[in-house]
Amino acid sequence: xxxxxxxxxxxxxxxxxxxxxxxxxxxxxxxxxxxxxxxxxxxxxxxxxxxxxxxxxxxxxxxxxxxxxxxxxxxxxxxxxxxxxxxxxxxxxxxxxxxxxxxxxxxxxxxxxxxxxxxxxxxxxxxxxxxxxxxxxxxxxxxxxxxxxxxxxxxxxxxxxxxxxxxxxxxxxxxxxxxxxxxxxxxxxxxxxxxxxxxxxxxxxxxxxxxxxxxxxxxxxxxxxxxxxxx
Amino acid sequence: xxxxxxxxxxxxxxxxxxxxxxxxxxxxxxxxxxxxxxxxxxxxxxxxxxxxxxxxxxxxxxxxxxxxxxxxxxxxxxxxxxxxxxxxxxxxxxxxxxxxxxxxxx
Numbered sequence: 001x002x003x004x005x006x007x008x009x010x011x012x013x014x015x016x017x018x019x020x021x022x023x024x025x026x027x028x029x030x031x032x033x034x035x036x037x038x039x040x041x042x043x044x045x046x047x048x049x050x051x052x053x054x055x056x057x058x059x060x061x062x063x064x065x066x067x068x069x070x071x072x073x074x075x076x077x078x079x080x081x082x083x084x085x086x087x088x089x090x091x092x093x094x095x096x097x098x099x100x101x102x103x104x105x106x107x108x109x110x111x112x113x114x115x116x117x118x119x120x121x122x123x124x125x126x127x128x129x130x131x132x133x134x135x136x137x138x139x140x141x142x143x144x145x146x147x148x149x150x151x152x153x154x155x156x157x158x159x160x161x162x163x164x165x166x167x168x169x170x171x172x173x174x175x176x177x178x179x180x181x182x183x184x185x186x187x188x189x190x191x192x193x194x195x196x197x198x199x200x201x202x203x204x205x206x207x208x209x210x211x212x213x214x215x216x217x218x219x220x221x222x223x224x225x226x227x228x229x230x231x
Numbered sequence: 232x233x234x235x236x237x238x239x240x241x242x243x244x245x246x247x248x249x250x251x252x253x254x255x256x257x258x259x260x261x262x263x264x265x266x267x268x269x270x271x272x273x274x275x276x277x278x279x280x281x282x283x284x285x286x287x288x289x290x291x292x293x294x295x296x297x298x299x300x301x302x303x304x305x306x307x308x309x310x311x312x313x314x315x316x317x318x319x320x321x322x323x324x325x326x327x328x329x330x331x332x333x334x335x336x337x
Binding site: 011077082085086095102162165176200208209 | 244294325
């Protein structure tokens with residue numbers, strides 16, 4: 001663990017801390033919304049500890065509070081979380097081979113920790129960024145949830161603070177460097193279009209998974225240089 | 232809402248989510264991935280994150296999310312592209328969206 005903190009420079013630490021603060025505020029809104037929609041205090045807190053995936057937690061609370069079937073809520077939440085499967089393949093090397101690290105590392109896998117890890121060039125920084133971001137978010141998300149559940153509806157509307165824009169901006173900033181690579185741009189463009197076109201018609205979570213169609217396009221069009229030569 | 236139902240729903244969602252998270256790291260040590268397959272996995276993660284950005288910026292539920300959020304992310308994105316510090320990107324995105332909403336833009 002020591003070496004992880006040594007590998008993190010000040011800039012990366014500050015970036016991760018910023019994301020943790022913002023995520024903590026969203027956690028406050030989550031806890032507040034859950035309790036004010038009639039959930040017992042323990043429910044949002046247990047969910048934050050065991051599920052630790054914001055979008056699916058909001059979805060579960062929303063569907064059940066709206067009178068929906070709990071089974072449907074669970075299925076919807078799982079659909080939203082299915083993207084963690086390919087994530088694990090992409091960044092599974094940061095966990096090492098110890099089982100304890102693999103279990104802890106898997107539980108800390110969320111969009112931001114994956115994006116921070118992917119944005120690092122060398123493997124030491126990758127590991128450091130992943131663990132610091134994952135652990136930091138786990139603490140801030142759960143602390144936020146606890147505060148929100150007790151404080152009630154104090155900050156239930158995070159949109160007023162623009163936090164709903166901060167999150168995609170974080171992920172965008174982390175993904176942008178990968179887009180400098182020509183071979184990545186086409187699959188990303190196709191994936192984004194597929195996901196956006198599918199969103200009005202399909203249940204949440206599925207459009208993002210369908211974006212993987214872009215990867216198939218990338219495989220088919222794998223020699224951009226030959227294509228260019230043909231023009 | 233029945234407490235037992237809620238407990239079961241939470242447990243099932245947690246177990247399923249953990250299974251999704253754990254499968255990648257476990258499977259990749261069982262199956263020896265070629266460098267090409269590894270590149271494709273990394274590409275998949277980037278494509279998924281980009282799609283997540285696009286859908287969470289532009290849509291809310293099944294409909295358009297309004298102007299304020301995409302405008303905020305656009306400002307943040309331009310700053311990131313111009314290599315501005317990360318803090319500036321995040322604060323500018325949130326502030327733009329918040330100010331637009333304050334001004335009555337949805």
